[in-house]
Amino acid sequence: MVNRVLVGAHYGLKDWIIQRATAVIMAVYTVVFLVVVGAVGPDSFEAWRGIFANGFMKFATFLFLVSLFYHAWIGVRDIWMDYVKPDGLRLLMMIATAAVLVGYAGWAVQILWRM
Amino acid sequence: MAEMAIKKRRPKNLDLPTIRLPLPGILSILHRISGAAIFLLLPFLLWLLQASLTSGETFASAKAVVAHPLAKIILLGLIWFYMHHFCAGIRYLLLDLHKGVELEAARLSSKIVFVVSIALTLIIGAKVLW
Numbered sequence: 701m702v703n704r705v706l707v708g709a710h711y712g713l714k715d716w717i718i719q720r721a722t723a724v725i726m727a728v729y730t731v732v733f734l735v736v737v738g739a740v741g742p743d744s745f746e747a748w749r750g751i752f753a754n755g756f757m758k759f760a761t762f763l764f765l766v767s768l769f770y771h772a773w774i775g776v777r778d779i780w781m782d783y784v785k786p787d788g789l790r791l792l793m794m795i796a797t798a799a800v801l802v803g804y805a806g807w808a809v810q811i812l813w814r815m
Numbered sequence: 816m817a818e819m820a821i822k823k824r825r826p827k828n829l830d831l832p833t834i835r836l837p838l839p840g841i842l843s844i845l846h847r848i849s850g851a852a853i854f855l856l857l858p859f860l861l862w863l864l865q866a867s868l869t870s871g872e873t874f875a876s877a878k879a880v881v882a883h884p885l886a887k888i889i890l891l892g893l894i895w896f897y898m899h900h901f902c903a904g905i906r907y908l909l910l911d912l913h914k915g916v917e918l919e920a921a922r923l924s925s926k927i928v929f930v931v932s933i934a935l936t937l938i939i940g941a942k943v944l945w
């Protein structure tokens with residue numbers, strides 16, 4: 701017996717998992733960030749900058765931002781798929797979304813490593 | 816033809832003012848709205864992060880922007896959106912693990928999401944904006 705599912709929607713499973721994995725990373729970072737800021741109580745440029753100059757926080761912040769961009773790509777794409785019906789326009793919105801997010805990722809590198 | 820006959824017999828309720836969205840439904844639509852709003856405000860947030868980290872002068876200008884009443888309102892709304900998306904997101908992750916899927920538990924957890932996210936928003940807003 702051939703038991704093949706032809707129309708299974710599991711092509712979305714990878715994105716579903718990535719959206720959840722990035723959500724967990726962002727949630728953990730949010731707690732760490734709030735605790736660090738609460739403990740340091742940055743009241744000056746030097747103290748604020750010091751938080752992100754720390755190697756661990758720099759890496760964690762970058763991981764957070766990359767997760768955010770990937771998570772936003774999946775989430776915003778889902779929103780376009782729900783509300784934008786004409787194929788051409790939908791494709792355009794998706795490409796624009798992906799383009800700005802890739803741009804933001806470059807910007808994030810610049811912010812964190814040129815500070 | 817057969818399709819049309821079936822379609823016609825479907826019950827319809829478009830009397831919008833009489834439709835009540837239960838709390839988990841409000842939570843859900845706010846989760847989508849908050850995710851979209853944070854996405855749209857990303858350039859502003861990245862600019863703020865960059866200005867706050869570049870130099871003493873740009874830090875001061877970022878501070879001045881944040882001190883503007885309009886910016887305060889936007890940021891307070893954004894903090895609430897983030898906290899709502901964060902808390903509701905954790906609730907969804909637990910639901911995905913089949914934790915709290917029963918009706919009563921799901922209602923209770925959506926209340927908790929609203930209470931906790933609004934409380935966090937007020938605390939953080941009071942600390943960083945006022």
Ligand code: HEM
Pocket residue numbers: 719720723724726727730768771772774775776778779846847849850851853854900901904905907908
């Ligand atoms: C603490 C961080 C976050 C957590 C725990 C989280 C969690 C989640 C989860 C679990 C989903 C899937 C919901 C579903 O399938 O019904 C989701 C969707 C989404 N997230 Fe997040 N998220 C976080 C941060 C963000 C941020 C910062 C953005 C902004 C760009 C964002 C934008 C979105 C969007 C646009 C969706 C799609 C919403 C929808 O389809 O209705 N998320 N989030």
